[in-house]
Structures are given as structure tokens and as C-alpha cells.
Amino acid sequence: MGRYYDVPEYDAAFDRYARLMADLMIKYGPRILAKHLEQQRHTIWYLDLLVKPRPEVRLHRLERFSESMKNMSRKAA
Numbered sequence: 001m002g003r004y005y006d007v008p009e010y011d012a013a014f015d016r017y018a019r020l021m022a023d024l025m026i027k028y029g030p031r032i033l034a035k036h037l038e039q040q041r042h043t044i045w046y047l048d049l050l051v052k053p054r055p056e057v058r059l060h061r062l063e064r065f066s067e068s069m070k071n072m073s074r075k076a077a
Contacts, residue, residue: 005011 004014
């Protein structure tokens with residue numbers, strides 16, 4: 001590795017940290033990735049929330065929401 005700090009002890013500590021993190025990624029990375037992919041399989045994805053809707057779609061949703069709120073107020077009265 002290179003020189004990162006003006007103090008040699010800091011450079012040595014950074015090198016040890018980088019080496020430790022690399023060792024941990026090599027050792028536990030596949031297990032954590034498999035666990036993450038397994039959890040992701042059971043996650044429900046709401047595609048409407050992931051994709052930014054077009055303005056006309058947003059307007060249509062707002063109109064539907066407004067209508068449902070009007071209907072709720074009519075039922076309550």
C-alpha cells in the first residue's frame with residue numbers, strides 16, 4: 001500500500017485495517033451474500049414505488065385518492 005498519513009503509525013494501522021477488512025470479506029462474504037439473496041427472495045417488491053410514475057399517472061392516482069376521500073366523507077355524514 002502507499003502512504004496515506006504523515007505519521008508512520010497511522011499508515012501501519014490503516015494497512016492492518018484494510019487487510020482485516022479484506023480477510024473478513026473473503027471469509028464471510030459468500031455466506032452473507034447467500035443470506036441476503038435468500039431474504040431478498042421473500043421480499044415483496046412494490047414496483048409502483050420503485051419506478052417514478054409519469055405525471056399523468058400521478059394525476060390519475062391523485063384523482064382516485066380525492067374521490068375516495070369524498071366517498072369516505074359522504075359515508076361518515
